[in-house]
Amino acid sequence: xxxxxxxxxxxxxxxxxxxxxxxxxxxxxxxxxxxxxxxxxxxxxxxxxxxxxxxxxxxxxxxxxxxxxxxxxxxxxxxxxxxxxxxxxxxxxxxxxxxxxxxxxxxxxxxxxxxxxxxxxxxxxxxxxxxxxx
Numbered sequence: 001x002x003x004x005x006x007x008x009x010x011x012x013x014x015x016x017x018x019x020x021x022x023x024x025x026x027x028x029x030x031x032x033x034x035x036x037x038x039x040x041x042x043x044x045x046x047x048x049x050x051x052x053x054x055x056x057x058x059x060x061x062x063x064x065x066x067x068x069x070x071x072x073x074x075x076x077x078x079x080x081x082x083x084x085x086x087x088x089x090x091x092x093x094x095x096x097x098x099x100x101x102x103x104x105x106x107x108x109x110x111x112x113x114x115x116x117x118x119x120x121x122x123x124x125x126x127x128x129x130x131x132x133x134x
Contacts, residue, residue: 004125005022006095007021009131012131016085017082020036031099032097033051033098033120034071034095034096035050035114035116036049036080037096037118050115050116051114053110056113057114067082082130090131090133092128093128095124095125098112098122100120101117101120
């Protein structure tokens with residue numbers, strides 16, 4: 001069974017940094033695309049960063065140059081490095097894994113492209129809160 005557990009959230013001042021972690025289990029890393037999403041109270045979840053099984057990445061325009069997604073497959077852990085935090089980054093952050101959506105085949109192997117659409121992800125963590133204020 002696929003499981004994802006986030007950690008690393010907290011309260012930071014504007015301009016600070018955080019590294020969110022997502023411990024994953026129950027699947028092989030190249031079978032699912034992975035991603036980070038955030039959700040403001042009363043709003044839909046929005047994608048901020050994703051890695052495809054071809055190791056390509058995609059970022060929301062609002063976070064490019066400040067957010068970096070990475071994964072350590074030997075540790076089954078997904079990361080989101082957040083620099084230059086702004087008050088508008090305050091949200092609940094979720095990691096997710098999924099197989100729906102855009103893909104391509106090369107030879108006999110199926111590759112899943114990164115995605116920022118929540119509809120392309122079936123498995124979700126419980127979330128970790130990030131609060132940015134002075």
